[in-house]
Each structure stands twice: as C-alpha cells, then as structure tokens.
Amino acid sequence: xxxxxxxxxxxxGNVALNFHVPAYQAEPERFTVTALADPTPERLELGRTTxxxxxxxxxxxxxxxxxxxxxxxxxxxxxxxxxxxxxxAAAAAGKHILCEKPLAATPADAAAMVEATDxxxxxxxxxxxxxxxxxxxxxxxxxxxxxxxxVRTVTVDxxxxxxxxxxxxxxxxxxxxxxxxxxxxxxDMLHGVYLAEHLLAEPVERVSAYVDAATPGDAVEGLAxxxxxxxxxxxxxxxxxxxxxGGIRINGSKGRMVxxxxxxxxxxxxxxxxxxxxxxxxTETLDLPTGQExxxxxxxxxxxxIADLADAVTDGRAxxxxxxxxxxxxxxxxxxxxxxxxxxSVDLPLPTDGPVxxxxxxxxxxxxxxxxxxxRTRGLxxxxxxxxSFSDGS
Ligand SMILES: NC(=O)c1ccc[n+]([C@@H]2O[C@H](COP(=O)([O-])OP(=O)(O)OC[C@H]3O[C@@H](n4cnc5c(N)ncnc54)[C@H](O)[C@@H]3O)[C@@H](O)[C@H]2O)c1
Numbered sequence: 001x002x003x004x005x006x007x008x009x010x011x012x013g014n015v016a017l018n019f020h021v022p023a024y025q026a027e028p029e030r031f032t033v034t035a036l037a038d039p040t041p042e043r044l045e046l047g048r049t050t051x052x053x054x055x056x057x058x059x060x061x062x063x064x065x066x067x068x069x070x071x072x073x074x075x076x077x078x079x080x081x082x083x084x085x086x087x088x089a090a091a092a093a094g095k096h097i098l099c100e101k102p103l104a105a106t107p108a109d110a111a112a113m114v115e116a117t118d119x120x121x122x123x124x125x126x127x128x129x130x131x132x133x134x135x136x137x138x139x140x141x142x143x144x145x146x147x148x149x150x151v152r153t154v155t156v157d158x159x160x161x162x163x164x165x166x167x168x169x170x171x172x173x174x175x176x177x178x179x180x181x182x183x184x185x186x187x188d189m190l191h192g193v194y195l196a197e198h199l200l201a202e203p204v205e206r207v208s209a210y211v212d213a214a215t216p217g218d219a220v221e222g223l224a225x226x227x228x229x230x231x232x233x234x235x236x237x238x239x240x241x242x243x244x245x246g247g248i249r250i251n252g253s254k255g256r257m258v259x260x261x262x263x264x265x266x267x268x269x270x271x272x273x274x275x276x277x278x279x280x281x282x283t284e285t286l287d288l289p290t291g292q293e294x295x296x297x298x299x300x301x302x303x304x305x306i307a308d309l310a311d312a313v314t315d316g317r318a319x320x321x322x323x324x325x326x327x328x329x330x331x332x333x334x335x336x337x338x339x340x341x342x343x344x345s346v347d348l349p350l351p352t353d354g355p356v357x358x359x360x361x362x363x364x365x366x367x368x369x370x371x372x373x374x375x376r377t378r379g380l381x382x383x384x385x386x387x388x389s390f391s392d393g394s
Contacts, residue, residue, distance in 0.1 A: 004028065005072045005310055006032055007031055007071070007073045007074075008036070008065045008066070008068060008073070010062045011037070011076065011079075012043040013038075013077060013079075014164075022299060023299065023303045024306065027306070027307070031310070034057060034068070035053070036058045037060070039060050040170050044059075044060065045058075062089075066093050073098060074097050076099040080104055080182055080187075081109075083104050083109065092116065096125075097123065099126050099127065100127045103126050103330055104330060106334070106360035106363075107327065108357055108360075111327055114324050114327055123313050125309040125322065127302070128191070128305075128321035128325075129298065129305045130191040130194075130301065131195070132304035132320070133297065135291075136199075139257055140198060140201070143199065147257075147277060148250065148251075148256060150254075151200060153236070153251040154199045154233070156195055156235065157238050159245055159246060160266035161242070163185070163222070176218060178219050182334070182361055183360070184213075184218070185224060185241050186221060189239045193237055193329050193333050194321070196235035197329065200235050203328065204230055204348060205231060205347065206228075206229040207346050208227045208336075208339045208344070208345040209227070209336035209339045211224045211340040212374065213380060216378070219382065220380065221337075222242070223240035228332060246261050246266030247264060255277060256278050259272070271290070271291030272288070272291030305320070328349075332348060335347075337361045337375075341373050341381075341383070342367065342369065342373070364381050364382075
C-alpha cells in the first residue's frame with residue numbers, strides 16, 4: 001500500500017469546504033489533509049472543524065502552510081487573482097499543485113505559474129472538472145472512435161448559469177469585480193471554453209465574441225456569445241447568467257451527437273438526461289447513468305480530478321488539465337473579451353507583450369477600443385464611455 005499524499009488546502013471558501021475537503025476525505029488511502037490556510041478567521045475555523053484538524057494545522061498565512069514538511073500537494077482554492085503568488089511559492093518549495101480554475105485572472109500570471117512549476121519539476125494540475133462528467137467522457141470517446149466522422153462544429157449553450165455569491169465573511173461579490181475575477185460569467189464558467197476545445201479535439205487558434213452586462217451598470221459581462229476556431233473546425237460557446245437554454249451539440253461529417261439536460265437547462269444545474277447519436281444508420285440513445293443533481297455531480301467530478309492528480313504525481317505523467325492547457329483556455333477567454341471590445345477576431349496565442357496578456361481584461365483600457373464599442377458604452381471592465389462619440393451630433 002502506498003502512503004497517502006499529504007494535502008494542504010489554501011482558501012477555505014465554498015469550493016474548498018463543500019467539495020475539495022469531502023473529496024479527499026472520501027479517499028483516505030490516497031489522501032490526507034494535513035493543513036489549511038485562510039486569512040479570514042471565520043472561514044479558517046469553519047475549515048478546521050470541517051476537515052477535523054487541530055489548531056496547529058491551520059494558518060492565517062498560506063506561506064506557513066507551504067513551508068510545512070508534511071505537505072506534498074498544495075491545493076489552491078482562492079479567487080483567481082491570488083493564484084499566481086501561491087502557486088509560484090508552492091513550486092519553489094517543491095510541492096505539487098492542484099489549482100482551481102480559472103488558472104489565473106491574467107494570461108501573464110498563468111504563464112508565470114506554468115514556468116515556475118516547469119522549472120521546479122512539479123506537477124501543476126488545474127481543476128477542469130467538467131472533463132470528467134460521464135456524458136463528456138462518452139462524447140469524446142465516440143469522437144475518437146470516429147462515430148460521427150470528422151468533427152465540424154461544436155455548440156455549447158450554458159445560458160442558464162446561476163450567479164452564485166462567494167463565501168460570506170470574505171467578499172461575496174468578488175466575481176463581479178473585473179480585477180479579482182478577470183471577467184464575468186464567461187471567466188467564471190470557462191468550463192464551456194475548455195469543453196468546446198476538448199470536443200473539437202483541436203487547439204483553438206482564433207476567437208470572436210459579443211458580450212453584454214446582465215444588469216446595466218455591472219462592471220462585468222453577464223452574457224457572452226463566442227466563436228472559437230481551430231484549424232479546420234469551429235465552436236460556438238454561449239454563456240450567460242439567467243434562465244436561458246443549455247445543451248451541447250456536436251456536428252460531424254458522418255453524424256451528430258446531442259447532449260440534453262433537464263428542461264433544456266444548463267450543465268451542471270440541470271442534470272444530464274440523454275446523449276443521442278444520429279448517423280446514416282438512425283438515432284440511438286446511449287446507455288449512460290442518469291444525470292445527478294449539482295452537488296453529487298460536482299463531488300464525483302472533483303474525486304476524479306484529485307485521483308487524476310495523484311496518478312500524475314505517482315506515475316510522473318501529465319494530469320488531464322495541465323497548467324499549459326489551462327493557460328490556453330484562459331487566453332481563449334481573454335481573447336473573447338478583446339474581440340468583443342475591438343469588434344474583430346483575435347488570434348491565439350496572445351502577444352506576450354500586449355496589455356491583455358499582461359493585465360487580462362483590465363488591459364483593455366490600454367487598447368484602442370472604439371467609442372462605439374458596446375463594451376465601452378456599457379462601461380464594462382472599467383472602460384468609460386468616450387465623450388467624443390457624442391460630441392458632434394452627426
Ligand atoms: N471547479 C469548479 O467547479 C469551481 C466551483 C466553484 C469555485 N471554483 C473556483 O474556486 C476558487 C474559489 O471560489 P469560491 O467559490 O470557493 O470562493 P469563495 O469566495 O467562496 O472563497 C474564497 C476564499 O478564499 C479565501 N482567501 C482570500 N485570500 C486568501 C489568501 N491569500 N490565502 C488563502 N485564502 C484566501 C477567502 O477568505 C475565502 O474563504 C475560484 O477560483 C473559483 O473560480 C471552481
């Protein structure tokens with residue numbers, strides 16, 4: 001029997017306490033949580049009791065956790081603008097890392113994390129947990145088996161996303177702060193971006209998008225309609241807070257797949273209902289387990305994510321979502337904001353010396369965003385309406 005990996009969790013917010021701690025506790029032969037860190041005292045104490053730790057195992061300062069000898073893996077569960085310093089410090093201390101999505105709020109931060117972990121020779125796995133949803137695994141297997149021929153298009157609709165607040169006691173509205181979140185609903189649900197690329201089965205090379213606020217005056221977008229192009233294929237990714245429809249459709253040269261969720265709702269709030277495969281031979285419904293409600297679905301996907309990380313550490317192989325792949329997902333997301341602001345397609349990778357690579361969505365302010373751009377007129381991401389656009393009345 002191998003010794004369990006000793007895990008230190010940084011950030012005791014909703015995702016850490018509702019999903020990460022229980023996932024580790026469900027696999028005691030593989031993991032033991034040895035430490036927690038959070039500067040918010042009430043979250044740290046809630047974390048301590050949830051994980052069943054003693055006061056000497058919890059820290060207000062994450063660097064004290066990272067310095068502990070009884071931590072093999074640092075699991076970073078803070079909001080994304082804080083990921084970089086934590087991951088770089090953990091890598092320098094020789095720890096393997098699991099980091100929540102998005103990898104960072106800016107591509108530059110994410111690139112620094114990838115470089116630090118590469119240099120240190122440690123594993124950086126990112127929680128792209130929707131990759132493990134049973135219907136996604138089944139769809140990708142069918143694609144790899146050639147069941148629908150060559151993939152042509154993928155459509156991911158997630159227009160019924162619930163706008164969940166962060167933990168009370170910290171900053172419940174951080175997801176609406178462009179500097180902290182790096183964007184709005186698209187950034188929070190970039191699950192849709194990596195799922196689209198995963199189902200295209202080709203790297204995304206070009207992005208175009210439209211974004212809008214859910215509520216006038218909001219600083220981040222609540223609706224994003226994106227087109228992701230790979231060398232020979234394209235995906236439409238539509239994500240929004242509200243009550244819009246959800247579902248995934250894959251169109252191939254020899255057939256199609258349709259993934260349906262309860263009441264045409266959005267993954268993972270609406271449980272999976274059916275995957276149908278249509279080819280010349282007719283339509284069949286795959287024999288997949290009934291979809292689960294959100295809590296058990298996310299819990300299962302988190303258990304698969306940590307098991308994958310443990311295998312990557314023990315077998316010396318890449319995890320399902322390595323840092324470099326998560327950096328590409330983040331770049332595609334930031335490219336969507338750039339496209340919406342500039343009104344044109346944006347190529348990937350983003351230039352590393354450009355403002356949006358360095359500062360993410362905040363860097364849009366340094367670009368020549370037209371006065372007529374909806375992103376500017378709606379005041380998204382800190383951009384302000386340009387008074388010259390209204391000056392001559394023509
Ligand atoms: N993969 C998923 O399905 C999923 C689901 C929810 C959230 N997330 C991601 O998890 C991360 C956290 O989200 P959340 O909903 O738990 O947020 P949250 O607001 O509930 O919790 C954030 C926590 O981080 C703590 N924190 C702040 N600064 C810290 C620091 N320097 N060191 C340690 N802790 C610090 C806060 O005190 C708080 O307890 C985000 O990146 C989010 O995108 C992923």
